[in-house]
Amino acid sequence: MDEPRSSFRPALWERLEGNTTTYLKQVWFPGTHANIGGGWYDQQIASITLAWICDQLTPLGVEFNPHSLTRLFYSSLRYSAAHPYPSIPSPSIFIPSFIWSIILRYRIPIPWAFTPKPCPPPKSTQRIDQANCTDDDHHPHGSPEQLWKFHGRPWGLGQTRFPTSWFQLAGGTVVRRPGCYMRVDPDNNKDTTEPLLNTNERVHSCVRLRLRLGGMSPDDRQTWPCASLLEDDSHGEKPVWRLERGKTISQRELDQDTAFWDSELADDKKDYDSREIYNMQDGDGDWNWVFEDDAVIKNSTGETVRPLTKVLPEEPLVGYWERCLLALTRGELDDWRLGEEGVPGTVNGGKFV
Template structure:
């Protein structure tokens, strides 16, 4: 499920996975069937993009369409059935997660009962509305009475999340009792920077002054939580996205849930992570990372129980093609760059400036209450299993900051870039940090990088060969001030997987073959070699 707004630009990672990277058949000739749909906010024309992206129009249609495809094509029963993988970017990620919630809560309708799905979906979506009566059960009851078998009565509960959960469970059991649905397991949900914005965004200042929710509401009930019905859940998150309406929807694993959850922070804005910018360096890294997750690479490398037929199989040569394509693009615009050194852009441009600015806080996110859309400031999300990707410290070490987006609107680019240049000049005069420094008043403010022995700080962090550190004990430690964060909270650095190392080696080999770049090429290659040395034992 894709939500790449730049239809005529670079394809999103979801598009690249669905249309090219996933092999049509695995090594055992099992078909890997792909169902692809455009995400919310991708309608042609400016009004379609604004209305769809701003209000979530199309969300219900996308969920219903994907669910119906699964119901018609699914083969098998329960754990013995097909493997289901749900992938999405941005609001498409939100759609994928809601589809996962629907499958977990109501199961997958049998093909012969799919005609009832519209009513059942409406009942699920309106759970919690006290003035709503379940449509499916009303119609089913009437049908049963005509057959002389009595009926089934069900009422929706109040807006309490606990009561809604009870209602959902009762509904599921009732569907099972009449053999309408079947329990299915979801092999994995893999998402790029989930955005839960399915309403009109409210400026953060107005939220505080007038006690308004983050969005003027839309649907009463959507569910992006994880549970034991979802075996694996993976999310790539953008560290440098500052648009308030693009606040990330981070998973929280409930106590007692056995889902394998991993959420990793990468450098760049929302579209750097999910793909949409012309320079694909960062999105290539997140693409390779997701390929590692969805192929079960971590289980395979750690010696855990790993069956290749439980995972997706990809075409590794596709990564090589993408590296060549992107280095050619960079060469036309000033010269090739080392791994993780590709362009990232500040997405807070016109007209997004008017919706407010918000800094993301890894490891420190407050939850949003499901029934109200208000942020619960009394606690942090728990059991999020967040990690920091090594490309973050590489960029900090290199000091490569934000650049103007060559594909952005001329007015927005001009205004924002002039402002950035002015601030950069002022920061130089005051002796401030390098252009890219999320440690100073940014998303990593209050965190320090540790290698198990020492902390590289300030100029040392920028000048040090950060990519040649030992692969043992690398982590980020919180030393800042946050009343909800305990002392010495740790975010580990995520280890590179097989596809990631392949991407890095291919990038290194292609750069090594370039000539005429002088000392700058030597410097970039030394950084890449450091990463290779660190990754050699993985």
């Protein structure tokens, strides 16, 4: 959602009306290009996207090694325990790196979420890392419960990063618009006013949690505004989508997913450990993002457009891998439960306060 480079336009697919065989699903996550695919030191959001794609591929017959993936998820937890406030880049190319390092040495961190829940207030002696993590493995070991006591960033609240290439940013920036993309004219590569059909776009639950708990924007500059969902193109700070309770995803799909995973986890030949997954409660994840009719949306050529999609459902957490990662990284206060109950963030007219 946070990728600003216009040259990195998302490759959204559509399913034409005559196509009754293809199942298409596309899900939006927080962060920029490398946060989703991996590459930064804080891999938390990349771990969430990895767990999601593993849950999509497992029902298709693709197998993953539980021990290897769990070890990968555990390494992300260890990193967060060691680096609750990772290094952030200088906001200006005119500030030399050694000067910025000195600034960070005396700068008190901004809490990575609302305080005191889920983020304890930073200690007076706590500082932002002056440099990125080295390749040396100096991160603490221990059980998840022991590592949570370091007050690293729990599930969905990991650091995201702004692109570092000023050359790529010079090509133009844009705010991504879930549910509002138009077809592109193949002759000139420009947007039309024809909406894409049957995109089946969804918003991942970590987006809601990050907003409701006051997670940070890229490079920890401020509380995440999520302009993609909450700021339209009228420059009046009107939301594009508002969060509402409700279930839009069909019960048939949910039943099919649940039946598959119940059977998969019961297979003694597999190395799953059902004790390692987060136990969802009734109603968890039953959220929708509903389009605001007075929102102003413009395509890349500046023309006002109207999307066909009026509701973006939240992608449910049903599979083993996502619930395994959540159980491992939910934190001491269980940030998933805080995000469901809306503590301490609230929603007012589509804006999070």
